[in-house]
Amino acid sequence: MPELPEVETTRRQIAPIIVGRTIKSVKIHKGAERLAVTHAPHELEFTLTGRRIDALDRHGKYLIAHLDDGRAWVVHLRMTGSLVVAAVDKPHRFERAQLSMDDGVVVRFNDLRKFGTWHVVEDPRDAMPNVGPDALSDDFTxxxxxxxxxxxxxxxxxxxxxxxxxxxxxxxxxxxxxxxxxxxxxxxxxxxxxxxxxxxxxxxxxxxxxxxxxxxxxxxxxxxxxxxxxxxxxxxxxxxxxxxxxxxxxxxxxxxxxxxxxxxxxxxxxxx
DNA sequence: ACTATGCCCTGGGTGC
DNA sequence: TGCACCCAGGGCATAG
The missing domain is CATH 1.10.8.50 (Helicase, Ruva Protein; domain 3)
Structure with missing residues (x-):
């Protein structure tokens, strides 16, 4: 179960690879439509395509990718999700979505139970309305x-x-x-x-x-x-x-x- | 405002 | 080998 340490580990590993890169294409696979919360799947694919990732943050269990149009792509891994950067090879058994970056890097979203969520929002707080201070922040007093x-x-x-x-x-x-x-x-x-x-x-x-x-x-x-x-x-x-x-x-x-x-x-x- | 419950989802494990 | 059943649980919706 990805909790704070798992999500932060993921962030630290993939940030150097995807920050500054532009998303060339996005595919949400058939059967994983519920992944897209704020948009219909094809609309969310369209929304992310062509966007550059300017920063990758984390709050609690949420990953927050800041996009060059001012919006944020907010990912929650829930129970069994993972966001994995890998050289192009055969897809994971439980791959639910895939992004290709402009340098050829492929980012895979794997999620056995399909509980994971993607939001694209103006303000990241809109995607996490009931979330308080991050447990590793100074605000958690x-x-x-x-x-x-x-x-x-x-x-x-x-x-x-x-x-x-x-x-x-x-x-x-x-x-x-x-x-x-x-x-x-x-x-x-x-x-x-x-x-x-x-x-x-x-x-x-x-x-x-x-x-x-x-x-x-x-x-x-x-x-x-x-x-x-x-x-x-x-x-x-x-x-x-x-x-x-x-x-x-x-x-x-x-x-x-x-x-x-x-x-x-x-x-x-x-x-x- | 707080509390309790059910739902989503599917592979792995168990018992017959 | 096959089949039915239960379990894992984050966050949300709903009802009390």
Whole structure:
């Protein structure tokens, strides 16, 4: 699942290759029409064609390509998407769209489950209306987090998945952050005191930064901007490690369900 | 305003 | 080998 570290890894890899280049052609494949949110597929292809990419930014899990006509091409990889730059060779099994750049480089959008989205908008914020500060930005402060936790009575895990609260955090890093902060993901958000909120904020940043060093986490489908895998999986503490011993205390990692999401934690290190 | 639920989508895994 | 079923989950729509 591409979350902040995976999307940022992709951005860093493909930005040097596509920024400054002009899009020569775009093809959204049959069956992947839902990819195009703001336009009909052929209109979106037409809209992108001939545009130069002036910058490639990221906010939370969104990639934002700034175009030379002032608009923005906003890409979300959702569950199984990846944006891969590759020399021309045989297409990936789950390729849903393809761009050719003016220097011959081909950018492939692969997405097994077809949940990914493309917007072309005047203002990138129009494509991500419910998104708050990026979790690795200076705007993601302890006081911001405290404010949002204080008015929510749902489990902490649910709040951490809310992109309005911490853009870029998804299921993997919500679990990892709770583990690093030694907080039970089931605790009601408003029950967290100031000290633990501060610890949690640091743990979120730590979890994301550690993964970024490894190029993100690949469990099954995620591939980075060059078609490779992230290797943070080998450094994950709890996510999908249920049944295995905790790195710290040796207790068996448990898996429960919170807000419809698989949630992993150490019952001893994260008692409360 | 907050909370809960269902939907989208398809390969991989399991059980019979 | 085949078939039915369940699971994974980000973000949105909808209802309460």
């Amino acid at each position: 302890v006081s911001w987090l405290r404010e949002h936790l204080a008015r929510r009575s749902v489990p902490l895990k649910s709040v951490l998945l809310d992109q309005k609260v911490a853009a870029g955090v998804g299921n993997i890093y919500a679990d990892e952050a709770c583990y690093i902060a030694r907080i039970n993901p089931r605790i009601k958000a408003h029950e967290l005191g100031p000290r633990r909120v501060a610890r949690l904020r640091d743990a979120i940043v730590t979890a994301l930064q550690r993964s970024l060093v490894d190029g993100g986490t690949t469990f099954s489908n995620y591939m980075d901007g060059l078609g490779g895998a992230g290797f943070h999986k080998t450094h994950v503490h709890v996510f999908r490690r249920d049944g295995e011993p905790c790195d710290h205390c040796g207790s068996i990692i448990r898996k429960i369900r919170i807000a419809g999401r698989g949630t992993h934690f150490c019952p001893r290190c994260q008692k409360h």
